[in-house]
Amino acid sequence: MSVLVFAESSEGKFKKIAFEAVSYGKKIAQQLSTQLIALTINAENASELSTYGANKIIKVNNETLSTFNAKVVSSIIAQAATQENAEVVIIDSSSNGLYVAPAVATILDAGYVSNVIEAPSNTSPFTVKRKTFSNKAFSHTEISSAVKVIGLAKNSFGVVASDEAATEEDFSPEIANSGVNSTAINKNAGKVSIADADIVVSGGRGLKGPENWNLIEDLAEVLGGATACSKPVSDLGWRPHNEHVGQTGKPVASNLYIAIGISGAIQHLAGVNASKVKVVINIDPEAPFFKAAEYGIVGDAFEVVPQLIEKLKEFNSKN
Amino acid sequence: MKILVCISHVPDTTSKINFTAENAEFDSNGVQFVINPYDEFSLARAMWFKEKQGASVTVITVGDASTEPSLRKSLAIGADDAIRIDAQATDGITVAKQLAEVIKSNAYDLILTGRESIDYNGATVPGALATLLDYNFINACVGLEIEGTSVTASKEIDGGTETLGTELPAVIAGQKGLVEEKDLRIPNMRGIMMARKKPLQVLPGIEATSSTKDVSFEKPAEKSACKIVTSVDELIDVLHNEAKVI
Numbered sequence: 001m002s003v004l005v006f007a008e009s010s011e012g013k014f015k016k017i018a019f020e021a022v023s024y025g026k027k028i029a030q031q032l033s034t035q036l037i038a039l040t041i042n043a044e045n046a047s048e049l050s051t052y053g054a055n056k057i058i059k060v061n062n063e064t065l066s067t068f069n070a071k072v073v074s075s076i077i078a079q080a081a082t083q084e085n086a087e088v089v090i091i092d093s094s095s096n097g098l099y100v101a102p103a104v105a106t107i108l109d110a111g112y113v114s115n116v117i118e119a120p121s122n123t124s125p126f127t128v129k130r131k132t133f134s135n136k137a138f139s140h141t142e143i144s145s146a147v148k149v150i151g152l153a154k155n156s157f158g159v160v161a162s163d164e165a166a167t168e169e170d171f172s173p174e175i176a177n178s179g180v181n182s183t184a185i186n187k188n189a190g191k192v193s194i195a196d197a198d199i200v201v202s203g204g205r206g207l208k209g210p211e212n213w214n215l216i217e218d219l220a221e222v223l224g225g226a227t228a229c230s231k232p233v234s235d236l237g238w239r240p241h242n243e244h245v246g247q248t249g250k251p252v253a254s255n256l257y258i259a260i261g262i263s264g265a266i267q268h269l270a271g272v273n274a275s276k277v278k279v280v281i282n283i284d285p286e287a288p289f290f291k292a293a294e295y296g297i298v299g300d301a302f303e304v305v306p307q308l309i310e311k312l313k314e315f316n317s318k319n
Numbered sequence: 320m321k322i323l324v325c326i327s328h329v330p331d332t333t334s335k336i337n338f339t340a341e342n343a344e345f346d347s348n349g350v351q352f353v354i355n356p357y358d359e360f361s362l363a364r365a366m367w368f369k370e371k372q373g374a375s376v377t378v379i380t381v382g383d384a385s386t387e388p389s390l391r392k393s394l395a396i397g398a399d400d401a402i403r404i405d406a407q408a409t410d411g412i413t414v415a416k417q418l419a420e421v422i423k424s425n426a427y428d429l430i431l432t433g434r435e436s437i438d439y440n441g442a443t444v445p446g447a448l449a450t451l452l453d454y455n456f457i458n459a460c461v462g463l464e465i466e467g468t469s470v471t472a473s474k475e476i477d478g479g480t481e482t483l484g485t486e487l488p489a490v491i492a493g494q495k496g497l498v499e500e501k502d503l504r505i506p507n508m509r510g511i512m513m514a515r516k517k518p519l520q521v522l523p524g525i526e527a528t529s530s531t532k533d534v535s536f537e538k539p540a541e542k543s544a545c546k547i548v549t550s551v552d553e554l555i556d557v558l559h560n561e562a563k564v565i
């Protein structure tokens with residue numbers, strides 16, 4: 001028996017969510033008094049995972065896997081789970097993680113619970129807490145199958161150091177037929193993605209028009225954050241769809257979410273509520289967002305934001 | 320081309336979510352149910368294929384009779400026929416098993432779903448369904464073209480998009496981008512009248528037990544009041560020293 005974590009990497013490097021998934025896996029391995037095994041694919045620095053508690057690292061190195069293919073990767077995770085006799089398989093909630101997890105569970109005839117935010121409250125029956133109803137509620141969900149697949153919500157458990165001396169092994173799984181082929185990847189060069197960002201700066205209709213978006217972009221830049229927007233802003237074509245956050249757009253679970261000229265409609269809040277600290281800048285003190293935020297400034301964005309950018313530049317130069 | 324669009328019948332986005340039976344059950348009292356917003360994009364794209372390239376469009380849901388208004392609405396939007404699998408939807412993988420059973424005997428070329436349902440947010444059904452059927456699968460699809468049996472799709476990835484090619488039969492999980500918001504369909508009077516005469520078939524479900532069960536629910540804790548700051552200096556100070564996020 002073991003706990004298996006798929007530690008995702010991109011161009012050889014682990015993302016923070018991989019460390020979070022390993023930290024989470026460690027907790028469950030301790031609860032079950034068993035080994036934590038981490039699976040890596042073409043990762044350069046696999047041994048790093050021992051810092052978060054992996055007892056064994058199984059490494060796939062295969063050039064044909066340089067572009068991510070969901071079918072191939074889900075088959076590899078399932079093969080690793082079978083080889084390692086894993087009782088629990090943990091997968092992160094990156095776009096790749098969400099793509100593969102249901103397939104892994106189906107191959108393993110396992111129960112799958114996504115959006116999990118805490119370590120199991122009980123291991124028999126195995127019970128986890130997950131976000132449901134678009135962040136308007138939580139469910140305590142029992143998993144009764146022998147193998148359990150858990151999709152860990154981003155920025156929920158945190159990264160926890162736990163030093164182990166891990167053994168490392170090469171793993172050569174069968175490579176499944178890909179079925180789907182990648183022909184191009186278009187990344188917004190030089191921009192932090194909403195999924196990866198610790199800080200997200202978001203603009204709404206209160207900004208009046210796309211010509212004012214330098215405020216949002218400049219603020220995001222001084223904070224090292226990503227830019228986002230409310231749904232009407234993307235529907236109006238002021239900003240691209242991939243910036244639309246909320247219940248029907250991208251979910252945000254960052255450390256800091258700054259909402260500027262956004263009223264705080266229920267559908268918007270549902271998608272961003274999982275962020276740890278929310279700041280609202282709005283001219284209307286009655287805007288519903290003030291009820292959902294930790295901090296707020298009542299004021300005109302066109303006055304407040306330029307000041308904030310200037311003061312943050314000063315702050316950055318001192319810190 | 321035979322298209323099947325999977326419809327999830329969910330609480331309207333404005334719904335207040337409450338629970339009954341000592342927080343063990345979702346309280347549907349006073350809740351307005353709608354077609355899952357993501358599924359509307361998939362349905363609208365299916366209608367586009369029907370009108371521009373020739374296709375039949377069937378909509379399907381797994382659930383009890385209370386889900387039928389969403390199927391009728393889909394018919395009013397223009398789907399040709401509807402299927403309801405008469406089974407309690409108890410988790411994503413079980414729903415996928417129910418759907419797979421019907422699809423196996425019906426040779427659909429293209430299965431369209433939403434990326435996730437806005438109630439249980441499982442994001443499970445499409446990937447599980449594709450795996451059960453051994454069909455090609457594209458998640459988070461924001462652009463879809465089909466020529467013959469060849470599929471070109473655009474998928475959202477973290478920080479951008481990826482262009483993917485595959486072959487039918489395929490399962491595609493859609494979201495905004497598949498069509499634009501303005502191209503979503505609202506049923507008109509004629510559509511609503513016609514929908515009444517279109518076939519809605521009720522099929523029995525298979526025996527399938529779920530491996531997961533929501534045993535209780537909880538609402539987020541009441542938030543403490545927002546701290547209003549009066550200057551950007553104060554804001555930077557609290558974010559740095561109190562919240563420790565910058």
Ligand SMILES: Cc1cc2nc3c(=O)[nH]c(=O)nc-3n(C[C@H](O)[C@H](O)[C@H](O)COP(=O)(O)OP(=O)(O)OC[C@H]3O[C@@H](n4cnc5c(N)ncnc54)[C@H](O)[C@@H]3O)c2cc1C
Binds near residue numbers: 203263264283356
């Ligand atoms: C099915 C459905 C799904 C939806 N999904 C989403 C979703 O995923 N995400 C989403 O965002 N919305 C969603 N919506 C839309 C949502 O209901 C709101 O309409 C939307 O969030 C409002 O966007 P907004 O806050 O930018 O605009 P408004 O509501 O118009 O708010 C603008 C705000 O700017 C403030 N303002 C004006 N001038 C200034 C100034 N100079 N300085 C500072 N503040 C100023 C105003 O006081 C106001 O509060 C959905 C709606 C439906 C029906």
Ligand SMILES: Cc1cc2nc3c(=O)[nH]c(=O)nc-3n(C[C@H](O)[C@H](O)[C@H](O)COP(=O)(O)OP(=O)(O)OC[C@H]3O[C@@H](n4cnc5c(N)ncnc54)[C@H](O)[C@@H]3O)c2cc1C
Binds near residue numbers: 408
């Ligand atoms: C009385 C009752 C109890 C329930 N208890 C639970 C529970 O304990 N745990 C739980 O997870 N869910 C429960 N459900 C919800 C129901 O099972 C969900 O439809 C199912 O779990 C799929 O949700 P998902 O979030 O995984 O869907 P997702 O995988 O997020 O949905 C993605 C897409 O799959 C398709 N799809 C989803 N559901 C259906 C469907 N029913 N029919 C056709 N297509 C569909 C849609 O295209 C949707 O956009 C319950 C429902 C009822 C009525």
